[in-house]
Amino acid sequence: MSDSGRKKPPLVAERRYGSKPAGKSGGKTKGAAAGRKPAATKRVASKSTAKPAARKTPARKKTARRKPAKPSRNPIVRFFRAIFGWLFRLIWAFTWRITALAMIVVGLAVGYVYSTLPEVTALLDGRANGSVVMTDRTGEVFAWRGDQFGGVVTADSVSPHLKNAVVATEDKRFYRHFGISPRGVASAVRINLREGRGPLSGHGGSTITQQTAKLLCLGVVYDDTQWDSEAAYEADCRRGSLWRKGKEAIYALAMEVKYTKDEILSIYLNRAYMGGGAYGSEAAAQRYFGKPAAALSAAEGAMIAGLLTAPSTLAPTSNLTRSQNRAGVIIGLMEDQGYLSTKAAQEARDNPAKLSPAAQARAGGYFADWVMSSGPEFFTRNSTSDVVIRTTLDQRIQDAAEEAMNYIFSEKVREGSKAQAAIVVMSADGAVRAMVGGRKTKVTGAFNRAVQAKRQTGSAFKPFVYATALELGWSANDIVVDEPITINIPGSSPWSPQNYDRKFHGPVTLTEALRVSLNIPAVKIAQDAGLENVRKVASDFGIESDLAAGPSLALGASDTSLLEVTGAYAGILNGGSSVRPYGLVELKMQGDDEALMTSTGGIGERVISEDAARELTWMMHVVASEGTGRRANLPDWQVAGKTGTSQKAKDAWFIGFTADYVAGVWMGYDDNTPLTGVTGSGLPAEIWHETMRRVHEGLTPKPLPMLRGGSPARHVAPDPQRDRDTRNGIDDLLRGIFGGN
Structure with missing residues (x-):
């Protein structure tokens, strides 16, 4: 029967979930079962085994749906x-x-x-100038100048203690960040604001990578045509503007992409300035500890790492205690971050790093400065290569001079005095063995009074007057009358020289006149010998400063340096030949065996005869043994020398020598204030004595090469009027001794 036209029944729960099992429901169930069955049921029934019908799920309770909140009606x-x-x-x-x-x-x-960015090897040595290493006469290093670079090191080749100390101090997250540390920057800004500074002033929060970028000047290479000076270039590299910080961050990110962490650290360890002219950890290790960077202990590595914050202030050669204290802080950081055990950290604190003997001595600062200034500029000051200079310095003698200076100023100079002094010690050939340019002996780059100060020599010039006379045929026993004289000087008022004691001593020998440093006899002899001759002898002996043209030349009215005068006295000791003081023996490039240049001084041409020099030496020996220079005498050694006091006692000198060494001492004020109660026979002679006493310790005494004046006494010049004056003077002297008319 066709069901067309019938309305299809609606899909109900029974059809969706299946029928209930038979026998468990009432007639309605059976009636429903007798009717139409779903197709699915029919297909299941045809099979040999059928699945039981699914249990009916109880109907869900309906819940009221939550209505969305109505928007506020407030417009x-x-x-x-x-x-x-x-x-x-x-x-x-x-x-x-x-x-x-x-x-x-x-x-x-x-x-x-x-x-x-170039290859990493091209960035390891970024110095604009080379270094100069100076050794003493025995070859031992005593001074460094210029930009020192001990050699290339890597993060793997340096001591692990140094590497760990740098990371612990400068950037503990170095191996974990990507070149910049937002956390570090935020912390730095917070600290700056808390301390009342601007956000970018003070602490920077820079990573090691950023610091390396700054050391590289963000890739900008120094060009002297673009910058007024290297200092201006470096100042621009250190600028901290916001724009500069941004460029620095980009450069740091690029470095992190280009190089490994250890390569970046290697650049940093080679280029960072570490005080004392040392660039890089190898130079610092050699400079301060006399050992390679690979051999540094924990205490030494911590000290070098501590220099990165303030290299000039914290340099151990400037203040060892302050540097040790800073190293102690870094050792604590290394311990906190696990780089050192508690035991190792305590051991490092108990045994702080100490300077090497050479660094501790800081010998010859004035001497080294002089060698640098007197050497060829293209090797000593403008060299881009590393240079080694062997010098004439004797560290034992240098120590003796420094000790003598310190002793006199601590024991015999009133407290608070600003008086200064200088000492030069050299051999007879002009080889300078020691130099002290001021009462502060451990300095570098200071005003060197032994070389740079030009002062009046006073009576210390008189030996050149007598040298001229002796060379022209005078004798040490010749007579000169110490009497009032007046000299008419063209274009000036008449000049009447006076002796220091304001007295006149009548007829005296040349030896006696020099012994008690009489002025009038020296002026007379200079005029009779010829002022031009005196000027030439002094100049030939090595006094290069302008010499006075008038008769006051004989009394040391000219300005000259202690080094020049001491060198001129060395010419007297060596037998009458000129001397050019020198400190440089040999200069060569580091690593080369062949020298590029050798000694720049020494003995020159003869100035006076050897006999004249020997006789002058005897006269000067009388000065030291019986005259104004008695305080300079040394036990068992013959000494020759001359005191000098300039006009109004602004300068006091003692220059003298033994058979082995010549030494010169100057004393005065930098502002030309007159000395109070000090002449050349006083403190300068004592400084000379203390210096040479130490210099000659352990040496075998030798006699001076001198010739006692034994020729018959005669007058200075065959002048009849002067002969009458001399006879009258002798008569007056005899009457003074024996009485009568």
Whole structure:
């Protein structure tokens, strides 16, 4: 029977979930079962085994649907909500777009910088100038100048203690960040603000990578045509503006992409300035401890790492205690970060790093400065290579001079006095063995009074007057009358010289006149010998300063340096030949065996005869043994010398020599204030004595090469009037001794 036209029954739960099992429902179930069965049921019945009908699931309770909250009916609230929503969407749209654009720009900038970075080996030595290492006469290093670079090191080749100390101090997250540390920057800004500074002033939060970028000056190489000076270039490299910080961050990111962490650390360890002229850890290790960077202990590594904060202030050669204290802080950081055990850290604190003997001595600062200034400029000051200079310095003699200076000023100079002094000790050939340019002996780059100060020599010039006379045929026993004289000087008022004691002593020998340093006889002899001759003899002996043209030349009215005068006295000791004081023996490039240049001084041409020099030496020996220079005498050694006091006692000198060494001492004030109660026969002679006493300790005494004046006494010049004056003077002297008329 067709069911077309019938309305199809609706799909009900029974058809969706199946019928209940027979026998468990009432008649309605049976009736429903007797009727139409679903097709699925028929197909199941045809099979040999049928699955039981699914259990009817109880109908779910209807729950009331929660209606959405109605928007506020307040139009003002709706308006502001709409405005804030629109602003948020606008800001978000701009933010992610700008962020994406900034990341693209930064990526392009990093890529460009990356393409310009050289190989790491080209960045390890970035000095603009070379270094100068100076050794003493025995070959021992005593001084460093210029930009020292001990050699290339790597993060793997240096001592692990140094590497760990640098990381612990400068950037403990170095191996974990990507070149910049937002956490470190935020911390630095917070500290700066808390301490009342600007956010970028003070602590910078820079990573080691950023510090290395700054050391590289962000890839800008020094060009003397672009910068007024190297100092201006370095100042620009250290600028801390916001724009500069941004460029630094990009450069650091590029370095992180280009190089490994250890390569970046290697650049840092080679280029960082570590005080005392040392660039890089190898130079610092050699400079302060006399050992390679690979052999540093924990205490030494901590001390070098501590220099990175303030290299000049914390340099152990400037203040060892302060440097040790800073190293103690770094040892604590190393312990906290696990680089040192508690036991190792305590051992490092108990045994702080100490300077090597050479660094501790800081010998010859004035001497080294003089060698640097007197040597060829293209090797000593403008060299881009490393130079080794062997010098004439004797560290034992240098120590003796420094000790003598310190002793006199601590024991015999009133407290608070600003008087200064200088000492030069040399051999007879002009080889300078020691130099002290001021009462502060351990300095570098200070005003060197032994070389740079030009002062009046006073009576210390008189030996050149007598040298001229002896060379022209006078004898040490010749007579000169000490009497009032007046000299007419063209273009000036008449001049009447006076003796120091304001007395006149009548007829005296040349030896006696020099012994008690009489002025009038010296002026007479200079005029009779010829002022031009005196000037020439002094100049030939090595006094290069301008010498006075008038008769006051004989009394040391000219300005000259202690080094020049001492060198001129060396010419008297060596038998009458000129001397050019020198300190440089040999100069060569580091690593080379062949010298580029050798000694720049020594004995020159003869000035006076050997007999004249020997006779003058005897006269000067009388000065030291019986005259104004008695305080300079040494036990068992013959000494020859001369005191000198300039006009108004502004300068006091003693220059003298033994058979082995010549030494000169000057004393005075830098501002030309007159000395109080000091003449050349006083403190300068005592400084000379204390210096040479120490210099000659352990040496075998030798006699001076001198010739006692034994020729018959005669007058200075065959002048009849002077002969009468001399006879009258002798008669007066005899009457003074024996009485009568």
